[in-house]
Structures are given as structure tokens and as C-alpha cells.
Amino acid sequence: MAGIFVYSEDLALAGQLLTPALDLKRSLGQPVVALTADAASAAALAALGPDRVLVLEAGPASPEALAPALADLLQREGAQVVLVGGTLRGKHVAAHLAAVLDAGLASDAKALAPAEGGLGVQRILYGGLAVSEEVLAYPAVVTVQARTFLPPPPSAAEVAIAPQAVLADARVQVTRVEQAAREGVDIAASQRLVAVGRGFRTREDLDLAAGLAGALQADLACTRGIAEDEHWLPIERYIGISGQTVKPELYVAAGLSGQVQHLVGCREAKVIVAINSDERAPIFEAADYGIVGDLYQVLPLLTAALAR
Amino acid sequence: MPQILVCFKWVLDEQDIKIRPEDLSLDTSRAKGKISDFDRNALEAAAQLVEAQGGRVDALTFGGPAVKNALKDVLSRGADQVLWIADPLAERADARVTAQVLAAAIRKHGPYDLILCGEGSSDAFNQQLPVRLAALLGLPCVSFAQALTVAGDRLRATRKLGDCVEEVETALPAVASVLSEMNKPRIPTLKQVLGAAKKPNQEVKLAELGLTPGQLEPRAVRVGAKGFVMNRKNILFKEPDAAANVARLAASLAAEGMC
Ligand SMILES: Cc1cc2nc3c(=O)[nH]c(=O)nc-3n(C[C@H](O)[C@H](O)[C@H](O)COP(=O)(O)OP(=O)(O)OC[C@H]3O[C@@H](n4cnc5c(N)ncnc54)[C@H](O)[C@@H]3O)c2cc1C
Numbered sequence: 282m283a284g285i286f287v288y289s290e291d292l293a294l295a296g297q298l299l300t301p302a303l304d305l306k307r308s309l310g311q312p313v314v315a316l317t318a319d320a321a322s323a324a325a326l327a328a329l330g331p332d333r334v335l336v337l338e339a340g341p342a343s344p345e346a347l348a349p350a351l352a353d354l355l356q357r358e359g360a361q362v363v364l365v366g367g368t369l370r371g372k373h374v375a376a377h378l379a380a381v382l383d384a385g386l387a388s389d390a391k392a393l394a395p396a397e398g399g400l401g402v403q404r405i406l407y408g409g410l411a412v413s414e415e416v417l418a419y420p421a422v423v424t425v426q427a428r429t430f431l432p433p434p435p436s437a438a439e440v441a442i443a444p445q446a447v448l449a450d451a452r453v454q455v456t457r458v459e460q461a462a463r464e465g466v467d468i469a470a471s472q473r474l475v476a477v478g479r480g481f482r483t484r485e486d487l488d489l490a491a492g493l494a495g496a497l498q499a500d501l502a503c504t505r506g507i508a509e510d511e512h513w514l515p516i517e518r519y520i521g522i523s524g525q526t527v528k529p530e531l532y533v534a535a536g537l538s539g540q541v542q543h544l545v546g547c548r549e550a551k552v553i554v555a556i557n558s559d560e561r562a563p564i565f566e567a568a569d570y571g572i573v574g575d576l577y578q579v580l581p582l583l584t585a586a587l588a589r
Numbered sequence: 590m591p592q593i594l595v596c597f598k599w600v601l602d603e604q605d606i607k608i609r610p611e612d613l614s615l616d617t618s619r620a621k622g623k624i625s626d627f628d629r630n631a632l633e634a635a636a637q638l639v640e641a642q643g644g645r646v647d648a649l650t651f652g653g654p655a656v657k658n659a660l661k662d663v664l665s666r667g668a669d670q671v672l673w674i675a676d677p678l679a680e681r682a683d684a685r686v687t688a689q690v691l692a693a694a695i696r697k698h699g700p701y702d703l704i705l706c707g708e709g710s711s712d713a714f715n716q717q718l719p720v721r722l723a724a725l726l727g728l729p730c731v732s733f734a735q736a737l738t739v740a741g742d743r744l745r746a747t748r749k750l751g752d753c754v755e756e757v758e759t760a761l762p763a764v765a766s767v768l769s770e771m772n773k774p775r776i777p778t779l780k781q782v783l784g785a786a787k788k789p790n791q792e793v794k795l796a797e798l799g800l801t802p803g804q805l806e807p808r809a810v811r812v813g814a815k816g817f818v819m820n821r822k823n824i825l826f827k828e829p830d831a832a833a834n835v836a837r838l839a840a841s842l843a844a845e846g847m848c
Contacts, residue, residue, distance in 0.1 A: 343755075345732070369750050373732040376684075376720030385683055385809030388715045398810070406814055407603035407712055411615055413814040421808075452729035456745075457756035473847075497848065509770045516749070516770065522714060523769060531847050541603065548819060552845050554838065560827060567819045570841050572834045573827035582832055586839040587848050 283359050285309065288316040288351065288374070289366025290344040292325060296432035298364045298425055299329045301393045303433055305362055308395045314358070316445075318347060323442045330436035335445045342449030344370045345377075350447035352381035360420055362400060364393075367424035375424045385417040388424045408522050409545025426526060427469070466500050468518055473499035473531045476520060476547070479506050480536020480557065480576055484513045489580040490535055496587040497531065502547075504537050520546035536576045539564025556580070590644040591739050591761070593635045594701040595668065596691055596722070597628035599652045599659040600712040608816025615814055622658050627707025629666065629774035631767050634737060635705055636667025636775070642739065645669045647701070651690045653679045664785035665777035671788075672698055676795040683807035684713075688721035690805075693798035695726060703744060704764045708733055716766075723764035730764040731757055735771055 285305050287298040295317060302313045312332035317323055320336050327334045335354075339347055355363060355378060363382070365375035367389050379386035390402040391412075400421040406413040417423070468474060475494040481487055487501070494501050501514060508519035520527060521543040532550035536557065537543065544567050547553070555568035556579050565571045572579050605620035624632070635646045648668035650656055656675045663671050674690060682690070695701065704723075709716040723730030734746040735754070744763050748755045749770070777785070795805075824841065826834035842848045 380724035
């Protein structure tokens, strides 16, 4: 009994979770078990080197509805570490598991390693202003965001894939599902982004940013206010602690101040460029290159210069 | 008419926190407190529900001694009464401890039809309290609600998830966490601020909640916190001539292989 368990309803993320899980296996000497509710993904997970794959058989239930049954299973198995993909659904599941296992939970952990007294993790604090080090007593539950780790290399070992009957919690009923309009771009995967903020005065003015994005072959992103208050861009385009986390090659921030809650979502970009009329805007501290100036003047010039 | 409880956290305003350059430690000495941002959305949601269809709103918080500073603010945002638990232990509490304390207080002072929380606190943003609370109380939980309605003994909510929007329904009593996009928290009017002074607040003593020492011991312990420092080139082009700045930026981007 014991073990390191990984679960995400997102197959790619489930694969990425196996990297820290296999790492912990080396230090804790416990088997790694991948859980999935999607029988079709079991073989793909098995090929990434866990010791076992358990296929949860619960019909078309939502991931959150599986949480109580998962908690039961993990309790019976004596799970020591539970890694859950840090999607919104995953965070709900993880919090339920932690409550039932009476465990500590760190969400959006960046680094995991055994420490004195339990599992050491790093996570952000105060909207990204600080990084905190925490130690979770075992059993420990941790959520990890997509792309925090690369998936492990494929392994040729034979892995047992076993079904596991589970009973879904039917108290919350889903009466309608609307797929988010994706418009074909997943900015989390974009290599280049032009991000806009409240320095733009009207929705039409975003054309200036779109022009620059065209010249750079970049996609548009924004701050929370542009998406949530102005509705000028879809919600899934906003970057930050409560929005998307991105790691592009190039991040051009135009007319946005660079508050920490925004920056935390883009500060792992390789190159950050800022255009802002206020020399004291915090975005300049976070930028490799910056132009102090009016975006209405700078963006057309820059677009023309890059298009050449 | 629904009896609503809003759980809120009194946090340090991160804008007032400075990083000491010598050792990257956090200087919180000048940081003022505030009601955690997303909890204000939860308070606003409760106030709007009650304004539309009657009922009442209690607010509940567990915090350090400074939590008393929250009482007037929370009462001016629509709560009819605030229950507060102030104990130095809160400073080390993890979400497990906080959920146990709040659950015990709810068992003692409830029942409530609907318990609302923000999606996460603006300091730790661990996004787990509402689900934990629901699990401890044996209630269903709807996370990440963008819109909420109460009809009879049913809660209907629109949940915003990464890849879709879901309409969900559950029987009350239930717990829900709300997203910031749900509403714009009110800026209390003078009348609301003055009215707050007349509303009741009730201290709940931690010792009276019957929790064991083990329940109050965090299982996620913070052993350190350091300011995050950006290591960037910080090259600024700030000539009065915008075209010259643009030319230099374009040259830099070319040197980086970006164009
Ligand atoms: C708990 C919490 C969570 C949050 N989560 C997020 C999040 O996930 N994502 C997010 O983005 N925000 C988030 N925020 C909000 C964040 O703190 C900032 O308020 C927000 O990012 C600022 O948006 P902005 O830069 O568009 O606007 P502002 O801060 O108003 O900045 C506008 C900038 O434009 C510049 N400007 C104006 N005119 C011009 C011009 N003509 N040319 C050039 N520059 C110009 C100004 O100098 C200014 O710097 C959160 C806040 C809290 C409290």
C-alpha cells in the first residue's frame, strides 16, 4: 500500500504529471499509478512509464462528479502523493480529495521534491509578487498547471491497465454544456503574443495591435480589464493569475501597466517588450526592451518597420 | 427566502508589500488590510440575490487579530450580520485548518441555504476552501460560477471552465465559489457605510468550536517566502523621436532573432 497517483482529465497534462511523479518515485521508492476516466487514453499513459494505469469506469460523468469515488479509492490504496492537473475542474477534484484524505494541498506547484517533514513545493504568493516554499505532510495533494513539466520519454516496460468501477456523485447535475468559442487559437500555445491593456481607448484601436501582431505573426492577448470589463477580446485571451499562463518566445505588451497579477502569467516569456507612455509603469521592470511613448504613434511605426 | 452565508478573508493588500533588496524578504510593515478581492464578488452576489428576492446575508471570517478591521467594510457591502473568529493561529493556518474552523462555526451558527466564497484569496490563491468546506459539511459544491440564481430549494449556476460553459443545478443547501467576472462589487455609499455601524457583529471564539489540536495543525506549512525578481535586460528607448526608438527596438528584435 502507498503510491504516487496522478490524475487529469486532460490527457496531455496527465502525461506531464508523470514527470514529477517518476522523479518522486526515485526518492520515495513508491509505485506510480496513473488514473484516467478515459479508456482510450490508457495506452498512451501506460507508454510514459507508470507502474499501473487504472481506468475509472463511471460512464459520462463530469470529472468533479468522480471526486468522492476517487477519494475513496485513494484512501483504500493508501496514496502518499496525489498529483492532479491544475485545470479548473482538476482544482475542484483536488480540493475534494484533500478534504477527504485530510491532507494539505498546494495548488499550482512549480517544483516538487521530498523535504524534511514531507513533500516540499514552491508556489506563488500575493499574485506573483513572491514565491513561497511549503512543506506538505504525507499524504500530500498537489495541483500542477499545464506545461509546468514536459512529459517523460516513452518507456517500453509492460504496464498493467486495469478497470476500476467508480460511482459518480449525482448531486450536481449538468443541464447544458456550451463549448467555448475557440476561434481556432489557443494562446497558451502561441509562440508570439501582442498583449493589450487599458492604454487602448476604443475597441477599434485594437486594430493597431492586430496590425503589429500580423507583422510579427503573433496572436493577440490582453489584460483582465480588456476581456472582463470591456469585452473587447474573449475571456480566454487574458493573461494572469486568474487568466492564462503563457510561455511564448516573444511577448509584446502595449498600453498595459504590468501589475503583478498580469505579469505572473507571462513572465516566463523568453523576450518581453513593453510600449507604454509612462516611464514608471512597472511593465518596464519586467521587460527586456521598452519604448517610452504613445502607443498610437509607436505601434504603426513599429508595424511598418517590422513589415519591411 | 434564502439564508446566505458569505465566507471572506481579510488579507494584506499586495500593492503595499515591498521586497527588501538585500535578502528578497517581504516587508509587510506598511501593508494595509483588505477584504480579499474575489470575496467582494461573493458578497456582491449575495447582496444582489437578497435585494432581488429577499432573504438574509451573514458573513463569516477566520483571521488574525486584525480581522476586526474588516467588520465595518463587510457590513457596508450588504451583509446583515458578521460572525468573526479572531485568533493568532490563523496566521499559520492552511486551507485545511481554515475549512475545519469555518465548518465548525457553520455547524454551530447555521444552517444556511447557500454558502458563497470567492474563487480564491488574493494572497495565497490556493483555490480550495469552498470545495473543502462543502466536503466537510457534506454539501454539494458548484465551483467557478459566473452567474447564480436561487429558485425555491434549487441553485442554478453557470460555471465557466477552461474549455466550456456549463449550466448546472443542485439542491440547496449548497456551497458555490464565484468568479470575479460575475459582478462589479459595489463601492459602499455613505448611507451604507453609516448603516453598517448599526448592524450586529458577533465574535465566535475558536475555543468554543470543539476542534482538536490536530485539526488546528496545518498540513501545508510555509517554510519561507521570497520576493520574485525578474531578471530582464531592461533596455529602454526613450528618445523624443519615436521613429528612432522604433528603429532601435526593431534592430534589437532582429538581434534576438525575433524578426
Ligand atoms: C486578485 C486579483 C487578480 C487579478 N488577476 C488579473 C489577471 O489575471 N490578469 C490581469 O491582466 N489582471 C489581473 N488583475 C488586475 C491587475 O491588478 C491590473 O489591474 C490589470 O492587469 C491592469 O490592466 P491594464 O494594464 O490593462 O490597465 P492599467 O493598469 O490601467 O494600465 C494601462 C497602462 O496603459 C498606459 N497607457 C495609457 N495610454 C497610453 C498610450 N496612449 N500609449 C501607451 N501607453 C498608454 C498607462 O501608462 C498604463 O500603464 C487582478 C487583480 C487582482 C486584485
